Amino acid sequence: MTAATSGIDVRLAMPQALPAVERACRIPGGFLAGGRAIGIKASGRPDLALIVAGGGGPAAAAGVFTPNAFAAAPVRLSRAVLAASDGWVRAIVSTSGSANAATGAAGDADQARIGKLTASALDIQPGDVLHLSTGVIGTRLPLDRVAAGLGDLAVALTATDAGLEAAATALRTTDSTTKVATVSVALPGPDGTPRGVRVTGIAKGVGMIHPRMATMLSVIVTDASASPAVLSRILRPAAARTWNQLSVDGDTSTNDTVLVLASGAAGAAEIQLGSASFASLAAAIEAVARDLARQQASDGEGATCLLTCQVSGAVDDSDARAVARAVVSSSLVKAAAHGKDPNWGRIAGAAGNARLPDAAVLAAAGLAVDVAAARAGTAVDIDPDRLRIAIAGHLVFDGSQGGPQAFDRAAARAAMAGPEILIRLDLGLGNGLGEAFGCDLTEAYVRENSEYTT
């Protein structure tokens, strides 16, 4: 057995079954979009974005939001709009540079005013508008600039790839890249002939120049036709397997938001629960979500590499995801990843601490609660004598074979030097699969978060 082939072959069904993702921004039919700089950010970078359902009717929408008790004003307003509209909306407005979090009743009033300004500029109703914001906590948004900017931007929206990419760029704070992903699928039309459908995601990750809560915003737009209820059924498990498995520094933001909008403009038949089209669209949305989450992890504050943990052999998928999340969230594992140190003891220790998320947090986040109530919040089933660990393709620990395994440390270190470090664990207990995405912990992270004041 050579070191290079001794890794655990973790067969992750879902990711392997997901369609290919193109890291390009291709706007689906039925949407207009744009972004511009209006001076919320001192840097002068783009900080206002609009995505609008341009086909005459509203778009179906679904969302998941931060469970943080300090959920920001835009998060609370978006939740209310989704509930009141039964998931039918016409626009997303996004500001960056100020989170409008912990701003109290004044912040709520500001966000409501932005809803009215957006509605006025687009000739729709405030109840048609979903809200995103990201940036410094505790600062107010400059409403005069937002008002002027919305008026200018509303007349400059385009149904082009460039328009949506401009919106993606305006989501960014200190992201080093604009994050986009597109999947194209064919879904049957009402007459049975296939129609080309696009699923396009844009996102911002976590980065800081002026310290603030790490924030994550993502929007997926598609020209598939689906009801809000169907979109929600697709989004929640997809988010649970992708964004909920993303950790940069363990701090859950006040502003995290994921929205999915479907315009129906591709002319494909409306997707019914349980149909083949449902599975196709779900796979496309999850593929986009997974790719965006990986982009966000790669671009974590101070990060030099993506840290992926894949887990098989758990009692169930929830356990597998909890273990994967514990591993990529461990400061010690993250520091070892930075040092290219195949330090399996830290991985075993982190896995041994894994526990299932508690039901209240899952419910607050609006994620799919596929954790049995009796098990929520409890420790994961794990048996050191059955656990196997592979780092970058090198089997380093096998509990059924006495534990620590001899391996080529120099080769393992070399294999850890690339843009992604893959840690695989097999728990040897069942068929549960899961993965999680993080990044290394670097001195740059500490510098970025300690050298500047809000």
Next chain:
Amino acid sequence: MTAATSGIDVRLAMPQALPAVERACRIPGGFLAGGRAIGIKASGRPDLALIVAGGGGPAAAAGVFTPNAFAAAPVRLSRAVLAASDGWVRAIVSTSGSANAATGAAGDADQARIGKLTASALDIQPGDVLHLSTGVIGTRLPLDRVAAGLGDLAVALTATDAGLEAAATALRTTDSTTKVATVSVALPGPDGTPRGVRVTGIAKGVGMIHPRMATMLSVIVTDASASPAVLSRILRPAAARTWNQLSVDGDTSTNDTVLVLASGAAGAAEIQLGSASFASLAAAIEAVARDLARQQASDGEGATCLLTCQVSGAVDDSDARAVARAVVSSSLVKAAAHGKDPNWGRIAGAAGNARLPDAAVLAAAGLAVDVAAARAGTAVDIDPDRLRIAIAGHLVFDGSQGGPQAFDRAAARAAMAGPEILIRLDLGLGNGLGEAFGCDLTEAYVRENSEYTT
């Protein structure tokens, strides 16, 4: 209202009621102790310690242990010894430099062999011996050196302060200080006249030269007279309020162990549940535990300051402790502490993520489960509109007064520059109190944990 007087006056009943602690090592009656270097550590520093009940009879004992699924061989053996002996033991043997964790059946056999060697050297039984170990995960202990060292050390034990301090020094890995704390109390003897009783703690904190899981070992010895059941009733809530509120990097070790031994040598009457003596001894033990936990936090890897969070006004103490723990565990709060940045947004965000520990983990750790079963694992009750936050004496956020408060930022930064940063939160909901101890996150932490390989 001046900045200096605008902080929240959090009245933490327990710490204020605790007796004064002397940072000195004063050995209680009835114990012999010593430590020496036997070459487990490459550095040549002391790495073997013995603490022995020297009064002819066994000592009453209680312990709490890591809930990590990868609990080390010494942890598992100590648990078994405590159970089989009904809490009556005669010795503690401690090795440092190798954790004997994730070493499988061979590691268990090694630890059992150390128990036999210790028993042989002291003319007691293996079932009389509790075990501690700390160091690199996945390495075996050098049994030949341990055997020779135990023989030499057994005949060199002394009933002196220096002997116990030598044992404390031999617990250390890369701790920058030997951690000791003593409380003296008077408890009534059988005839009612007061007897001087000592409660002395020794501990190792968290530090790394060669990366390993952060580990925490603590031993408290006292010459009070108490049954194992009474010691356990004292230890569990004390540990829940002190060591369980200690976080350096969020990684729970495979080896964490706290042991309390009572020799009865002071001649005080045996302590009964609910008596005044029970309260006195409990306060003394908690004072020692709290002081050691603060020493451990101050000496965290790479740390330059102690980070203390005190919470009042929670629905209950469990909620208060969970919020305090969430604040001192946040990477962003820890980095802001390093930057002397009064970044209350990060504190609010961390508090908003707080959740109660889950019942399974509490049970596995053997800590007092004072969390109602229905609430275990759920989110803490917190209301942004009632929350107040003070940093180093400066009120920075008051939810009932619109949120963000004007404060003297330069003065706050200056007040954060000392050896301890105190963050106080009042939740405005009830009478729950709690505190937690951590340290700042520094570039030195990242360097120590990424630049060296195991």
